[in-house]
Amino acid sequence: MSIKLKPISNDLKLSRIRYENPWWTSNDIEVQYKKMKLDCTSICFIPLLKKKSRKELLCLWGPDELAKP
Helix, strand or coil: CCCCCCCCCHHHHHHHHHHHCCHHHHCCCCHHHHCCCCCHHHHHHHHHHHCCCCCCCCCCCCCCCCCCC
16 A cells, blocks of 8 residues: 655745744844853864865764754
């Protein structure tokens, strides 16, 4: 038995992404995230992300949950 799914339009996909990630359109991070203090991992990892000359894959792996920056 198989279930046929209706295709989802690109407009619907994009509207859902915008809803779940409001900073994509506003270019602003929610206040609760701005108030968060950086932990040791973030302090080391963020500068590596910002390097424009980096051509390797960066992977952050650990036991803790991470919030959206």
